[in-house]
Amino acid sequence: MGIFLWRRTISTLNIRWLHCRCLTLYNSSHGYDEVKIKEKLSRFKGGSINLSKMDNGIAELCINNPARMNAFTGTMMIELEERISDLESWHDGKGLIVYGAENTFCSGSDLNAVKAISTPQEGMMMCMLMQNTLTRLQRLPLISLAFIQGKALGGGAELPQLVISDESEVRFVHKQMGLVPGWGGAARLIEIIGSRHALKLLSGSLRVNPVHALELGLADDIISTGVDDSLLEAHKWIMQYTKGSADVNQAVKKVITSGRENILADALRAEKEIFGNVWGGPANLQALAKGTKHK
């Protein structure tokens, strides 16, 4: 089974600008009432979002609702936000692997919840929660990859931009549901594959197979592996990019996200500040003492 790994090319907080949650995308000034939407979503139970943080600085985040093809119930949307909060304060963190339980990724929102979130206002409130959460996921100071086997449909395709195995399928089915992406998937897709290709995937609800994903730039790497050890292969893959200390790994991600999200002047200033945090730090002094030769 070929595993196509999409490296969440690194996105980082600009520490001056985005340092705390208070600078998330939506707050009360946008009409966002987090308490109210969480109260509504908490009625749609089932499944879980499981987080395992390893001693080597790599965490696994499992979308766990296999009876429903890992569809997101309301409580899972709330749990995802809680797990991201946990990861935001993980000082030893270096990498993150997001995957679905039982060899399938995610089939989007739980249709039972979708049917019950009946008003446009409630729908937009759910989108604001998920956009806040997925943006924070993207901005975590961790090098992350999403690793997909089976299906990634609807909101499941919006989650982290993608990683697919050779029997997998990514499909933005929103149009068939009379919708468009609402969790930020359209904006992020355009950023990754360009508006022309993004328009085709959305307007045609096209099934994207691994080869097509690679051609589009949606998939970033290929690892062939058997189903039983695919998560192990994902760990091996991500460890290529998470060598060294957590603080330096996190600084690398921070400078990239800052550059990605800010205008040049702000990005340069943030880069200088992040540089100042590692200049003369333990890893820098150790490397100087060793006189590291870069082979």
Ligand SMILES: C[C@@H](C(=O)O)C(=O)SCCNC(=O)CCNC(=O)[C@H](O)C(C)(C)COP(=O)(O)OP(=O)(O)OC[C@H]1O[C@@H](n2cnc3c(N)ncnc32)[C@H](O)[C@@H]1OP(=O)(O)O
């Ligand atoms: C609004 C938008 C968003 O949030 O951005 C969305 O994502 S809306 C959601 C967009 N996603 C979808 O429309 C995908 C809907 N699901 C499917 O197309 C299909 O289930 C596949 C994911 C292709 C898998 O098909 P396959 O034949 O392998 O399995 P299946 O269809 O029997 O599904 C196995 C069980 O999972 C359930 N199931 C699958 N997807 C579900 C979903 N999104 N919500 C609730 N239950 C779901 C099925 O009802 C079935 O339960 P039972 O065994 O009890 O019958």
